[in-house]
Amino acid sequence: MSEHNCLFCQILDGHIPANIAYEDERVMAFHDIAPQAPIHILIIPKQHIATINDFTEEHQDLLGYMILTAQKLAQELGVAEDGYRLNFNCNRLAGQTVFHTHLHLLAGRPFSWPPG
Ligand code: 5GP
Ligand code: ZN
Numbered sequence: 001m002s003e004h005n006c007l008f009c010q011i012l013d014g015h016i017p018a019n020i021a022y023e024d025e026r027v028m029a030f031h032d033i034a035p036q037a038p039i040h041i042l043i044i045p046k047q048h049i050a051t052i053n054d055f056t057e058e059h060q061d062l063l064g065y066m067i068l069t070a071q072k073l074a075q076e077l078g079v080a081e082d083g084y085r086l087n088f089n090c091n092r093l094a095g096q097t098v099f100h101t102h103l104h105l106l107a108g109r110p111f112s113w114p115p116g
Helices: 007-012 057-076
Strands: 020-023 027-031 039-045 084-087 103-107
Touching (some): 007 027, 007 039, 020 057, 027 057, 039 057, 057 084, 057 103
Antiparallel strands (some): 020 027, 027 039, 039 103, 084 103
16 A cells, blocks of 8 residues: 555654654654654555545545544654644645655644644
8 A cells, every 4th residue: 555656654664764763654753854853753554545435435444443543643742731733634735745645644833722
């Protein structure tokens, strides 16, 4: 299911190095190469799914699992109580640049609302 031209599939396959925070059979979490906060981790499914638009009912468990993985990382990193932001960017207007769905976990500073 890995896509040859996909950057994050290449990280999953070990062809491109990443600073991995967590990995199991369903997901991988690694530190963003250009962090926008003191903690900036990307949680990705091991299955190549390009955007959040491509998730279907069969992916419900996987989607929930990605969010729970982010929650556990936030707890382990000690930021759960202070707060953190979870974010999916979907397609052009949201600024998605890597078309392998990823959940951003951002923490360690205040975040404004509405986002820019
Ligand atoms: P998007 O804008 O698609 O939601 O987020 C893509 C994220 O992937 C960006 O925050 C960007 O910094 C990160 N990124 C892009 N290339 C790499 C890479 O090679 N390694 C890592 N760890 N992160 C990357
Ligand atoms: Zn991929």
